[in-house]
Amino acid sequence: MILEIINKKRLGQELSYEELDTIFNGYLKGNVPDYQMSSFLMAICINGMTDKEIFGLTKIFIDSGDVLDFSDIPGIKVDKHSTGGIGDKTTLVIAPIVASLGIPVIKMSGRGLGYTGGTIDKLESIPGYRVDLTDEEISRQVKNINIVITGQTGSLVPMDKVIYALRDVTATVSSIPLIASSIMSKKIASGADKILIDIKVGNGALLQTKEEAEKLSELMIKIGEEYKREVRTIISDMNIPLGKCVGNSLEVLEAIDVLRGVEKDNNFVNLCYELATEMVSMGLSLSKEKAYMMVKNSIEDGSAYQKFLELVKTQNGNIEGIKVSEKTYDLCAQSSGTLKAINALEVGKLSLSLGAGKENIDDTIDYTVGVKLNKLVGDSVEKGEVLATLYVNKDVSNISINDIFMID
Ligand code: URA
Secondary structure, eight states, rough: OOOHHHHHHTOOOOOHHHHHHHHHHHHHHOOOHHHHHHHHHHHHHHOOHHHHHHHHHHHHHHHTTTOOOOSSSSSEEEEEEHHHHHHHHHHHHHHHHHHHTTTTEEEEEEEBBTOOOHHHHHHSSSSSOOOOOOOHHHHHHHHHHHHEEEETTTOOOOOOHHHHHHHHHHTTTHHHHHHHHHHHEEEEHOOOSEEEEEEEETTTTTTTSSSHHHHHHHHHHHHHHTTOOEEEEEEOOOSOOOEEEEHHHHHHHHHHHHHHTOOOOSSSHHHHHHHHHHHHHHHTOOOHHHHHHHHHHHHTHHHHHHHHHHHHHTTTGGGOOOOOOOOOOEOSSSSOOOEEOOOOHHHHHHHHHHSSSSSSSSSSOTTEEEESSOOOOOEEEEOOEEEEEESSSOOOOOOOOOHHHOOO
C-alpha cells in the first residue's frame, strides 16, 4: 500500500485524503520508515500537490495534535509568521507594538532552521526568560498583560515536527505545498483568528523567486478561506540581512533600540512598521493609514517599549543580563566606493559559524556572538573602514569578505 502511494505521487497522480492519511499518520506512528517517507516527500517536491491534496494535508497536520481555543479572550487574535530570514527579529518589535494597542498577541515561535535564527533562540539570550509556558499560563498571561511570546507546545502539530526534521535533512524544505501546510496548520491549531504571513524571497530565504512567493501566498490565502480565517501576506526581500545585527543577543538589543525609537529608517525598521500596520489594521478592522499612525505613536510615546519590558519581566527575563562577547574582530573594506550588496546567505553562514546557531543537532548556541553591520547597502565606504564587527568567542581569521560585501 505505501509503495503504491509513493508510486502514484511519483507519476504525478492525485492522492485521496485516505492515502495521504495512511502515509503521514503511518510515519508519525513509526510504521513507515524514514527512507519511504523521504522518497515520498521528494516526489511531492518534484510533482507538487493539487489544492485538494494540500487542504487534506493541512487537515491531517492540524488533527495530529491539539487545537488551542482562546475564544474566551476578548478581541481578535492576529498571528504573524515569517518563512524565515537572516536577522529577522521582527516578532520582538511588532508583538509589543500590537499588544500595546489593545490587540491580544499569543505568539508561539520556533527555533532556528538552517542559516536562519529563531525567535525562541533570540529570547533565550535574555537570562531567565521562560519559553515553555503551559496552555493555562498562556491564557492567564494574555488576559493580564495582553501578550505572550513562548515556544510551541509539544502537542501543537506534532506531525510538523517529525516531517520538518526529515525535510531539513533530505533537501525537501523548499516545497510550496509542504511549506503552506506546515505553516498554516500551526497557525490554525494555535487559535489565531486572523493570520499575517511574511514570505521572504532571496538568497537568504527558502524561496528564490517572486513567482514562487506569489504561488505560496495564493495557496495560504486559499487554505485560510477553507478554515474561515482572514490571511494577508507580505512578500519581502531577503537578499540582504534585516537591519544591522545577526546573532541572538545582538538582535534583541537591536529590537530594543527600535522599540525605544533610537534606531530608525532601515529595511528592518520599515518592515516592522509594515507588518505591525497590517496586524493592527486586521485586529481593529481599521484602514492602513489609521493603523500606521497608531503604530508610529506607540513607538513615539514609549508604550510599545513598556509592553516589551512588561512581557520580559512577566516571563521571568532579566533584560540587564543580556550579554554580547567582549572579544571582537573587525571586517574592513578592501576598496573605496559604494556598498552595493550585503549577501544575506553569507552573513547567515558567518553568524552560524561563530556559534550563533546550531550546525549539528547536538551543538549548543552561543548567545553572545554574531555580526554587527556598520555599513548598510547604499552607504559610501573608504578603503580600510570597518564594514562589520564580529562578536566572537573563537578564532576567526579566514573570512572571505568579498563573498559578503560588494563594493563598486
Ligand atoms: N517555516 C515553517 O514553519 N514551515 C516550513 O515549512 C517553512 C518555514
